[in-house]
Amino acid sequence: MVSFWAKIPLVRASMLAHPEAEWIFWVDSDAIFTDMEFRIPLERYKDHNLVVHGWPNLIYEKKSWVSVNAGVFLLRNCQWSMEFLDVWAGMGPQSPHYTKWGQILRSTLKDKMFQESDDQSALVYLILKEKKKWGDMIYIENEYSLHGYWLGVVGKFKNITQKYLEIEKVVHKLRRRHAEVVSERYGAMRERYVEEGSDRKGGWRRPFITHFTGCQPCSGAHNPAYVGNSCWIEMERALNFADNQVLRNFGYMHPDIGNGSYVMPLPVDFPGDEFDEFM
DSSP: OOOOGGGGHHHHHHHHHOOHHHHHEETOOOOEEOOOOOOOOEEEEEEEETTEEOOHHHHHOOOOOSSSEEEEEESSHHHHHHHHHHHHTTTTTTTTTTTHHHHHHHHTTTOOSSSSSOHHHHHHHHHHHTTTTTTGEEEOOOOOSSSEGGGTTTGGGHHHHHHHHHHHHHOOOOOOOOOOGHHHHHHHEEEEEEEGGGGGTTTTTTOOOEEOOOOOTTTTTOOOTSSHHHHHHHHHHHHHHHHHHHHHTTTTEEEETTTTOOEEOOOOSSSSSGGGGGG
């Protein structure tokens, strides 16, 4: 089980090692948390065992292999999940039917351009072809960025920052510096002001996760469609965008998220009357 298929035995091992955990959260190594206050709405998934980011119309109408993203998902630690992982892994390179599965997936998913059986196409196939057994227990999430594709996200960072500062300028209690341990409480307080900016609405809310799909940070062999060192530049910006949310608790920020080496102190009442000079 190599490459992207390696996640399945790792997740299964985590489930067995931690029977006390209700959920296992898999996040690819090329994904960055970019909303440090976000709370996953687990209550929404009470009737489901697997949560992935995707678009139902692309699954059922377009039969697209990119209709979901298998790089970030939540899996309930239960028997259903164990059985699902076994079936999913049965389409991978350890299976004697691996080559055959590649042919089946390519013929089923019309936009799949390569022959090999991959984990994401296999997941879409199981949702499509075994809906009652597997698909109905899988929640397709797209109300927040469980997987925020980086090319659609990084250009919004400046606007997102400005929106959040505008809210804090009006809502004074959100400006208060606080220990990181109570950040979740401040996130809940902020929720009423940022809900309208969610992915399905305004689109300016902080993405929970920014996923650098295709950048291949470990090998460096990124998708040739990405120009020059754009992956590395935007990864640094995403990390500094997230870092600013932590630094704010201590009264500091990166004024330029493209320059992680420079941090500046903030006025006590920021973003009050000093707001404009920092933007």
